[in-house]
Amino acid sequence: MSISVAVSGASGYAGGEVLRLLASHPEVSIGAITAHNNAGSRLGEVQPHLHSLADRLLEDTTVANLMGHDVVFLALPHGTSAAIARQLPPETLVIDAGADHRLEDSAAWAKFYDSDHAGSWPYGLPELPGQREKLRSARRIAVPGCYPTSALLALAPGFAAGALQADDVVIVSASGTSGAGKTAKVNLIGSEVMGSMSPYGVGGGHRHTPEIEQGLSKAAGVPVTVSFTPTLAPMSRGILATATAKVSPKFRTADGGALLRQIWLDAYEDEPFVHVLPPGQWPSTKSVQGSNHAALQLAFDPHAGRVVVCCAIDNLTKGTAGGAVQCMNLALGLTETAGLNFQGVAP
Structure with a gap:
């Protein structure tokens, strides 16, 4: 049975890149695709390169629309992911591409983001020493900044x-x-x-x-x-x-x-x-x-x-969406490289 995935912020660059990778992932089915200002639009209007998903309608980014999925990607502006993540079930794998859960130091968060600190999640860079094991079976993951x-x-x-x-x-x-x-x-x-x-x-x-x-x-x-x-x-x-x-x-x-x-x-x-x-x-x-x-x-x-x-x-790939999909693969026990076997593009 395929893994159901929802992607928020799908009209932006990071959300669009997540969808580009997931569209070729052998183990997932793409569920809700959400946005804020572009809700109600065809995805193809704002992400014309995503041909296989072009006729999908962008839903509003609400907890109700993100519920019921195995995985939720949050590609939202800094400071907006935490409120949504708190309302999603603990068994849902939530992968935050924003900054809300990256920093462990609340004082550093307050200094650079001028808002309340939402706490920290396992840091989604598997190549760091000892980090890969922390990501296996995690249900909350903070994707690093690019x-x-x-x-x-x-x-x-x-x-x-x-x-x-x-x-x-x-x-x-x-x-x-x-x-x-x-x-x-x-x-x-x-x-x-x-x-x-x-x-x-x-x-x-x-x-x-x-x-x-x-x-x-x-x-x-x-x-x-x-x-x-x-x-x-x-x-x-x-x-x-x-x-x-x-x-x-x-x-x-x-x-x-x-x-x-x-x-x-x-x-x-x-x-x-x-x-x-x-x-x-x-x-x-x-x-x-x-x-x-x-x-x-x-x-x-x-x-x-x-x-x-x-x-x-x-x-946008290793720096954001590719790292996010790599973390999803690890957390779900999939092959780490699944959906990511793309070579570079030249010239």
């Missing part, structure tokens, strides 16, 4: 192995405009974005900073301080994160680069979606577009005593 997904994949192995120092981590990430959502904004229109890059959330102001620190601190076993700067790139999808950290003294040797590389190779050796590229090949966002894959490369800078790790993901 920037934290790339940043944590880039640096967690080094911290888990004790190879990196916790006090001077710098991450600069370039993201496609879809990361800002579908709401019309002047700074995201084509005339402003084409042929231009710009930073935002500079100086520790971006909401994903505490999430990145939370994940790296867990990997390291000590508090990690992160300076995070996001930039907007003239592309629709993708993230390229460049993450650097000081290398522990014992790795600042002539063979330090090889030792560091082996740490990352060992960490991701059996991972189906994370790939450390051969020496000399650096990741690009195009190579992972439309897929649940992450491409990594690292280098040791002996002059600065730092490791530099570059990670490319598709912010």
Whole structure:
């Protein structure tokens, strides 16, 4: 018997990407498809690429419409998922693609989101040390933010192995405009974005900073301080994160680069979606577009005593919807890669 799935926020980028993946998933049937402002519209009007679902009507995002499903995906604005999730049965697998349940520190939530903290759920990044087992049989899962997904994949192995120092981590990430959502904004229109890059959330102001620190601190076993700067790139999808950290003294040797590389190779050796590229090949966002894959490369800078790790993901797939479906597969005991066997798209 197939697994019934409801998707909220289906008119947005994240909800649409969840539906794109589920439409090819061999184990699920798609039930309620809901939205807010676009309720009553044909899905094909707002997501014309979803041909097999184009004639489905968008229902209103209410608890009543989401009830009765085995799985509910919440692809809603930050601060709106928790109220709905609280009313869904405990046996329903609820996967929140928003930020409501990612942070464990209520003070950090209040500082960056200025609302009441809804508590934390198991964190949906299976590739983190020990995290996969926590997701098996979970019934509430918080999908990571797209920037934290790339940043944590880039640096967690080094911290888990004790190879990196916790006090001077710098991450600069370039993201496609879809990361800002579908709401019309002047700074995201084509005339402003084409042929231009710009930073935002500079100086520790971006909401994903505490999430990145939370994940790296867990990997390291000590508090990690992160300076995070996001930039907007003239592309629709993708993230390229460049993450650097000081290398522990014992790795600042002539063979330090090889030792560091082996740490990352060992960490991701059996991972189906994370790939450390051969020496000399650096990741690009195009190579992972439309897929649940992450491409990594690292280098040791002996002059600065730092490791530099570059990670490319598709912010809508591995960074959001693909990670959500991967977590659903784990929680339900399905093959982890089910519905996610997409390669990148080129050119």
